[in-house]
Amino acid sequence: LKTAQFLRNRRGAQLSPAERDLLERALGPAVIVPARQIVVEKGLPVGFSTFLMAGFMARYMDDRAGHRQLVALHVPGEFVDLHAFPLQVLDHDLGTLSDVTIATVGHDRLTAITEQAPHLARMLWFSTLLDAAMHREWIFRLGRLSGAGRVAHFLCETWYRLDAVGLADGHAFRLPLTQSDLGEACGLTNVHVSRVLSRLRRQGLVDATDGVVRIGDFPALARLGEFEPDYLFIADRLVVP
Amino acid sequence: LKTAQFLRNRRGAQLSPAERDLLERALGPAVIVPARQIVVEKGLPVGFSTFLMAGFMARYMDDRAGHRQLVALHVPGEFVDLHAFPLQVLDHDLGTLSDVTIATVGHDRLTAITEQAPHLARMLWFSTLLDAAMHREWIFRLGRLSGAGRVAHFLCETWYRLDAVGLADGHAFRLPLTQSDLGEACGLTNVHVSRVLSRLRRQGLVDATDGVVRIGDFPALARLGEFEPDYLFIADRLVVP
DNA sequence: CGAGCCCTTGACACTGTTCAAGGGCGGTGG
């Protein structure tokens, strides 16, 4: 099932088997896209949305000097640009970080869902608002935390999201981002990310090397990042469906 | 009409008279709330959403030291926490900045709208995604711009939004925020905001004093803030309905 | 008249950036 991980282990979001099936059949075939490719470019009208089945993608915008700011990271099981359905245009670029497997769904199919399956439509709406809640948390992160706090917060969030879809191994997980990518997510230079990570490593809080993150002291990391996971709506007890 | 300003002058968002009427009738009576009040508190389950008819509100979260980060500013004509409808809980606080006039709508009424008026429901969805697009721009602002750039970007955005609902007078507008509020929106201290504003004033770019903002050189201000208004979906030619 | 809030200004400290150099690693072509 392509959509098996969609909204998995999220509070307040139950899809009935019929709804999941409806969504499943609306999706096109799975497609593999290599790392570091643009998938949808800012400003162009789009008639479909992208569902991410495997790998990592990012949404980002560039400043005038060409420096990039990530505005969202996406992990498997997420609709990556469902926003484009009501908006019809993307206000940012969408690209792959690693090799990914995606499937697209035409906006006509989504319109039909809103007319015939209002509860499923509300669940899709819900998933876009989860993105918005993460955006708000990123605003908080950038506005109020120090460099180390930002990195800590980002890693905590990413662990929760990956764990919810079964992609964490204890407190370790694959995260194929370079330190520059991390910097672009956290509003820091790659040089400073390097310093922050080596300090966190020395302190035993977390070790991020070679695309693998191993959180050594989760409570301490969460404290440093002032991280509270409520906004992710993760189910209290994780259930493997 | 309470909803006269809702989505006014926004591209891709046409409400039919019948839809506007339906929305209008779903709203409760207008209520006045004084400045600096909390309206909805983080974490509490809410059964209604708030529509802002007059005045300014903000959504915000506090860090551990009690310092506040605004994650959204709201101007008249906007649904302030429609997010609470699909999410059922707010992940942040919602409060008034000035005296405001609001009206609430019960979530049962909204559920009925999604079942009986799918196009109106998509327009409501659209309005929540406009919020998300603004969130992304705030991430960009905090992640990539200097102090002066952040303030410039914030003021440009606010002008566009107020102009769209007819609350700008040329390039001037009322904005009853203190410099501390501005700092909480832009991730700066009030001291630094003061310095930034006085520099912008001296340079003739913008004068923000006594709750009134007068933009002296809009192109220069937009350049400084690297501001591009596409994400606001403002109609190309403003139309007064 | 005093209290409290808001704004301004100065001196200083600190966090993070910039610039620069070097090492490790993998892929590619001679």
Added chain:
DNA sequence: CCACCGCCCTTGAACAGTGTCAAGGGCTCG
């Protein structure tokens, strides 16, 4: 097979931007 190149990470030193602390002035409200 080896040399080379490009990318990624690390480290150092100097520097810039912003925060912190502190003091003072203007205004409104009680």
